[in-house]
Amino acid sequence: QVQLVESGGALVQPGGSLRLSCTASGTFRMLNAMGWHRQAPGKQRELVATITSGGSTTYAVFVAGRFTISRDNAKNTVYLQMNDLEPEDTAVYYCNADGNQWLGGDVRNFNSWGQGTQVTVSS
Numbered sequence: 001q002v003q004l005v006e007s008g009g010a011l012v013q014p015g016g017s018l019r020l021s022c023t024a025s026g027t028f029r030m031l032n033a034m035g036w037h038r039q040a041p042g043k044q045r046e047l048v049a050t051i052t053s054g055g056s057t058t059y060a061v062f063v064a065g066r067f068t069i070s071r072d073n074a075k076n077t078v079y080l081q082m083n084d085l086e087p088e089d090t091a092v093y094y095c096n097a098d099g100n101q102w103l104g105g106d107v108r109n110f111n112s113w114g115q116g117t118q119v120t121v122s123s
Contacts, residue, residue: 001026001027002024002025002026002097002099002101002110003025003114004022004095004096004097004114005022006020006022006095006114006117007020007021007022007117008021009092009117009118009119010118010119010120011120011122012119012120012121013122013123014085014086014087014121014122015085016085016121017084017085018082018085019079019082020082020093020119021077021079022036022079022095022097022114024077024097027101027102028099028100028101028110029099029107030053030099031053031073031098031099032052032097032100033050033051033053033097033098034050034071034078034095034096035047035048035049035051035069035078035096035097036048036050036078036093036094036095037093037094038089038092039116040088040091040092041091043091045094046060047060048060048067048069048080048093049063049069049080051070051071051078053071053073055071066082066083066084066085067080067081067082068080068081069081078097080093082119085119085121086121087122089119090119090120090121090122092118092119093116093117093119094113094116095113095114096112097111097112098112
């Protein structure tokens with residue numbers, strides 16, 4: 001079982017910054033891509049950013065240079081630095097990771113989600 005625990009969500013004023021963290025724990029052989037998604041009230045969950053184990057990144061168009069994803073492989077942790085936050089960024093932010101693990105003598109792929117952390121941008 002692989003657990004992802006997010007932290008860093010908060011209430012922040014427009015134009016402010018937040019840094020989200022997500023740490024993976026449990027038994028796994030390798031973590032591959034890690035990423036952040038978000039879900040606003042009444043909307044579908046959407047991709048924010050991803051990062052591979054080698055450090056290659058992808059971003060949603062709406063990030064527009066305001067967010068930066070990074071990871072510390074030694075700590076099994078992914079970060080999302082969010083700057084110049086807008087009210088439209090208000091959402092629950094979820095961490096996601098895929099990788100593989102030993103199960104019953106075989107290597108099995110997994111994809112796990114965290115419980116989410118609330119980000120609210122409001123004056």
